[in-house]
Amino acid sequence: MVNKALLSTLPDDPRYLDASYNVQGPLPEEDRNLLSNLKPEERELAKQFWEAVKSDFRFNEYLRGCLNCGVCTSGCPAAKFYDFGPREMIQYMMRNEVDKIWEFVNKKVWACVQCYTCSMRCPFNNEIAGLIMLLREYAVKFALPSAKEVLAPYRRVLLTVITMGNQVTPDMIQPDAFPDWGPQAVEESKNMDVYRKAIPVDLLQRTDIGWHSSLQTAVEIMTIFIESGVLDSIKKIDKDLYDMIMDIYEERKQTLEEIKEKWKKGELKEEDLPDSWLEL
């Protein structure tokens, strides 16, 4: 039976009204003893991490309460394959369980496939997949080991998307990297040059980029990533990648400015430009 005295004093936070618990709202540290479950050397970082996530402007908007119904986990593809489920994460968040959040972000958060099935089905309209992204974003920002591990094989993709404005390189399909894709992948990589040439759109004919973007576009997307602080996070995780991107940025920005200047003065001769700035 629900405790009368407790329910007559509901906590300020409108998310808490949960008949399955005697205590409404997060458990106090004395009761749950969360911090002792964290290794002493990680305690401060774990606390800072969780405080940072909670203070993000999206956190309260995305987390709207929880019935503990499990609808989210029951439809979750990742939960069918990994020891992972969105319900547990939401419950840790609702209960302010810093130790469990820390464990979740270091072990499990990368299992999610971002399908948004949970978000669409949650009866409380929790933006669950968005909360997962919040944890991932901050894992990168805090340069946590799990983020480093995830980003390591992802460097090339990051480099391409930030410096060329396009995430995909057709020639990344190499049979040794994609042996499970079968003989078609072998055919594809063998004929990559001519296959690309046979696509009837001029932007799509290179093997090293999904579509050929303009130099100005490439400089603009780098500017956005730099000015918005994404590069600051990357610097903490992968200094070499950061240096590489900044060098490319400086160089391309200067080339762009020179070309723009010439064009403004009416001095630019198109025939003097190389066919592609990617060859500069």
Added chain:
Amino acid sequence: MSVQSVEKKLEEEIKSEFPYADNVDWNEVYQRIIYRYSTPHGLQHVKEELYKLEDEGEIIVHHIKPENNPVEVQTLNGFPKKIPTTKLWHHKSCGQCGHIPGYPTSVFWMMNKLEVDYLDEPHQTSCTGWNYHASGASNPVALAGVFVRNMWRAYETGYYPLIHCGTSFGHYKEVRNMIILHKEIREKLRPIMRKLGMDIVIPEEIVHYSEWLFVMSKKAAQQKKYDLSNIKAAVHTPCHVYKLVPEDTIYDPAVYQGRRPAAPTGTVMNFGAKIVDYSTWWDCCGFGFRHILTEREFSRSFALFKKVIPAVEEGHADVFVTSDTGCVTTLDKSQWVGKAHGLNYNLPVLSDAQFAAIAMGADPYLIAQIHWHATDVEGFLRKIGVPVDDYKEKFLQYLQDLREGKAEPQYLYPKHRKIDFYLALPDRVKWYKGNK
């Protein structure tokens, strides 16, 4: 028992079951319930705020104009959504252009056939949603900046953005909501856009190409070249098309009584194929953003066991039709590996765009580029009567000629100037479109 004693008993029971009933402020409880079941992203609210911000001069709205020849359809909650059908700016998908090039070329080809005016430029970037959902290496201001920069490039040409990728579509809806609902994002975003000589521009509707194709499909099907009435098609509706900001996805009473998104199921129906159902229709394809690159054990198992096998065993499908980049890739590439466990599945996978273009008589190699697919698309083509061998012979010759420099590449629309690969010049639309 008398009426009074029944009532008294009832009261006592209620008291013992809900001992706190007298002490609780019920109004507060109602407020909490309303809070928890409501969503801050309600579409109507977002739209109202959008026009308010436009009136206040905070943002520029890219409106759908009569010249875009819009068609009105319904969204999940019955609100209308305008789908522009012409004068469109292609916001391409990096994964499509990189690995399923027949996907965008089928869209361009159909637009040529249907005399739709469009623009495809080198001044677009990826939405960066794939990167974000995979790695988390971005932040709200960066995501907003990428969105607005692309939308600005479309806005300045006067062509309305049409989003090819399902992830870009869902992701942009989310980013749009965030920009509209959060002043602090706009405040951080504006100086960055100013630095690029741009302002914050938001299109009135975020429109996916599959929505365009659905509203055009009856008209397009009039040009159908092959009979599809013997074809059983299973559809996979991409998660990011209808689960991410679900409210502005379109539904139609004629498509599963409005219980499934209208596109791409409605398109396949309008082309005359028989839709077959399977129990996991709502499940994800297994793409997973980072999983397709670094956790493929998950991707291929999920695609095969949860999607392909049910579509074949329950639906007896001849073809799998879907409408997003990651889904075509995952469903198509995850079947061959099943052989290792004696699971011999080879269900042809096509995007709705390729499916429709092929039905309208597009060259399966030159236009639909089916040689980039791993599954047995040729088998499907034979079933509907496409003279595959003739097309193939011609195409192989074309490849040979390209290799030997005997042929020039063919184009669906005139090539860009060299300068367009460097600068986004103000005169470019005039140049592309001649005197139009």
